[in-house]
Amino acid sequence: MNKFVIALSLFLVGCQLGGTTPTPGPQFYATGTQGLDVRVNTLSNNQLFMCEEGEVLLDLHNLGTSDIAQGIYTLTIEDQILKPVGKTKKQGSYSLEGRSAVNPVGGYTQLGFRFKTNNLPAQLETYQTPFIFNACYPYATSANIPVCIDPTRDPQAARSCKTTPVSGKGGQGAPVLVTLVEPLMVVQDNAVLPTFIVHIANAGKGRVVSTDSLGFACGNGGGTPSSKVRVMAQLQDEQLKCLPEMVDLRQGETKVTCMSNTYFGAAEGRANQGTFTTPLTVQLEYGYVTTLFYPFTITRLAHQEDCSSTQETYTPSTVSTSTDRGINWPPRS
Amino acid sequence: MRKSVIVLFVVLLSCTQFNTGTEQKQPTTGYRTGSQGLLITFLPNLPPPRVFDRDPFNVVLQVENLGTGRVGNGLDRLYISGFDHNLITGIGTDGIPLPLLEGRTQYINRGGLDTLSYRGTIRSLTEKRIDKYQPLILATACYHYETIANAQVCVDPDPYAPTSTARVCTPTAVGTGSQGAPVAVTNVQVDAAPGWTRFTINVQNVGGGSVFRNGNHYLAKCSPYNPGLAFDELDFVQVADVMISDTSIKSSCKPIDSSGHLRLQNGAGQIFCELNAPQGQTPYLTPLNIVLKYGYRQTIAKPVEIYPLS
Structure with missing residues (x-):
């Protein structure tokens, strides 16, 4: 009897092991x-x-779904009031992975x-000076x-x-989103030529x-940065013709018309698929600027009266940005 | 004790076998009932409500003939549609021919039953950066069907004859219900006059699907992969014959077009037929036989969610 129970248990356990059902992703x-x-x-303080040293620590979190490969940042400060100390740079770069199935929280x-405050003009007891952080990224x-x-x-x-019409107002994991798609089935002969009016808007704060x-947007060189978004659309492996190809979102929500060249419902060919649902893939490419304003008092x-005679001299550093602070903390008096 | 129980059990079992006897099967009267033709159902979990990409996509449907007509002559077909053939591949647009399914008869109280399967493959959604694809899978059956209605009507050759003899019957409306088909003759009104009797035959689409003209050409247009049937092809039934006793009165029936079809409006229509110079002097009961032929389309749906497999 005991042997039978053991054999049965082993059999049941064996049935639960193995199998070829793949584990689905999140x-x-x-x-x-x-x-x-x-x-x-x-x-941050x-x-x-x-004449005191202070530090600002910024948390950068990519909450969207696009990877930031070569993001750049610039700092705008009053150089006569705040002097960068140590490895602090006023320009730098960063890269952050976007959210995905394998990284649902995104790169961080x-x-x-680090700064040291300089002398204030003699008549001032307090002074507010700006600290503006611009992050520019594709x-x-x-x-x-x-x-x-x-x-x-x-x-x-x-x-x-x-x-x-299909709404996209929930967003697609990016600050510029497709808010609405209006499909139009243009009837020609015995078939239809799908056309889509795509509404695009900037819903982010940048x-x-x-x-x-x-580069211009982050203060490199002269000139005024343009504000164009490239629009591409795809339907069933076909690249649609979108007009205009580049849109300016400065005036608010904009519409783009994307047309297919395939006659759906035709008697022959691959287009004869009846009525069906399929994803329209809209790809928007642009640059984005996020600005943070953090004034010092x-x-x-x-x-x-004034700072001590020994002052640190600012020397531009070529060390790239990293999470390693590389400084002495707390500062030595 | 145990042996006696076994013996008793065997005896009881034998008695049950002997008592079945050889009873003669009696024909079922009134088997022409019901308002359905073909019943289509998805088998459970085929497809499952949630599947992952790069998996096979299997759809199995059960088809059962609940009516009295015959289905499946080679041109009757079952299609599945509603999905992107670029994402779910391997399923054709020609459909699958319906197998021959006999209808119910007076001796067989259940129609033919069979299953049809489709096998496809889901392409990778990850490559296309699609998080989820939710098609509504439609199964559409397009088939020819036939309604045969029998009604006992009263024909009075001389309704105004001054006589005191008892009448066998009085011409009046006859309710016919449904006849085991999706298009039914719901009732027949009889209007007697000296020298002729008029029948008003009420026809209605009771099956829940779409009825269209009888003919192979229209059957092909029924496919969901076709632009579809036109307005002058939908809601038509062909009046194949109207017979009173052995006499066809179809030629007197109106309004029927040149191809013998009656148009339904809001799923219902009326045929007006006449029997001229009925025989005899006194009222009599006689069978009125109506045969309708038509194409029928039925659709069922099942939602499916397809996810990428990381």
Whole structure:
């Protein structure tokens, strides 16, 4: 009896082991309207005394779905009031992975900036000076909007879907999003030529620039950065013709018309697929600028006249940005 | 004790076998009932409500003939549609021929039953950066069917004859219900006059699907991969014959077009037929036989969610 029970148990356990069912990946959905999120870490200190060293720690989090391969940042400060110390640079670069099924939270990094306050003009007891952080990065939106291709003209035929506008207002994991897609089935002969009116808007808190204007946007060289978004659309492996190809979002929501060259519902060929749902893939390419404003308040101590004679001299460093702070903390007096 | 129980069990079992006897099967009267033709159902989990890409996509449908007509003459077909053939490949657009399914008869109270399967493959969604694809899979059956309605009607050759003899019957409306088909003759009104009797035959689409003109050409247009049937092809039934006793009165029936079809409006229609110079002097009961032929389309749906497999 005992042997039978043991054999049965082994048999049941064996049945549960093995098998060829693959483990599915986590269900990841590209939603949201954020790209790079820049926040001031709570360890930062913007209330300084004259001649004191302070530090600003910024948390950079890529909350969108596009990878940031070559993002650049610039700092705008009053050089006569705040002097960078140590490895602190006013320009740098960073790279952050976007959210995906294998990385649902997105890439994260920290940037540290250390400063020393200079003398305040004699008549001032306190002074507020700006600290402006500009992050400029190329970004992309990949929207998969389910649309209905309906070449059927039979009024009584059951349909698997209806040709109605599809909203994308939940976002596609990027600050520039497709807000609405209006499908139009243009009837020609016995078939339809699908056309889509794609509505695009900037829902993020930053500014859209062209990808080739990112340098200008972060203060490199002269000129005014342009603000164009490249629009591409694909339907069933066919690249659609979109007009205009580049749109300017400075005036708000903009529409683009994307047309297919395939006659769906034709009697022969691959286009004869009846009424069906398929994803319209809209790819938007652009640059984005996220700006953080973090003013310093500098206070003169009572009877303080000027800083000590030994001042650190700012030397531009070629060390790239990393999360390693490489400084002495807390500062030695 | 155990042996006696076994013996008793065997005896009881034998008695049950002997008592079945050789009863003669009696024909079922009134088997022409019901309002369905073909019943289509998805087999459970085929396809499952949630599948992953790069998996096979299997769809199995059960088809059962619930009516009294015959289905499956080679041109009757079952299609599945509603999905992107670029994402789910391997499933053709020609459909699968419906197997021959006999209808119910007075001796066989259940129609033919069979299963049809489709096998496809889902392409990778990860490569296309698609998070989820949710098609609504439609199964559409397009087939020819036939309705045969029998009604006992009263024909009175001389309804105004001054006579005091008892009448066998009085011409009046006869309810016929449904006849085991998706298009039914719901009732027949009889209007008697000296020298002729008029029949108003009410026809209605009761099956829940779409009825269209009888003919192979229209059957092909029924496919979901076709632009579809036109407005002058939908809601038509062919009046194949109307017979009173052994006499066909189809030639007197109106309004029927040149191809013998009656148009339905809002799923219903009326045929007006006349019997001229009925025989005899006194009222009599006689069978009225109506045969309708038509094409029929039925669709069922099943939603499916397809996810990428990381």
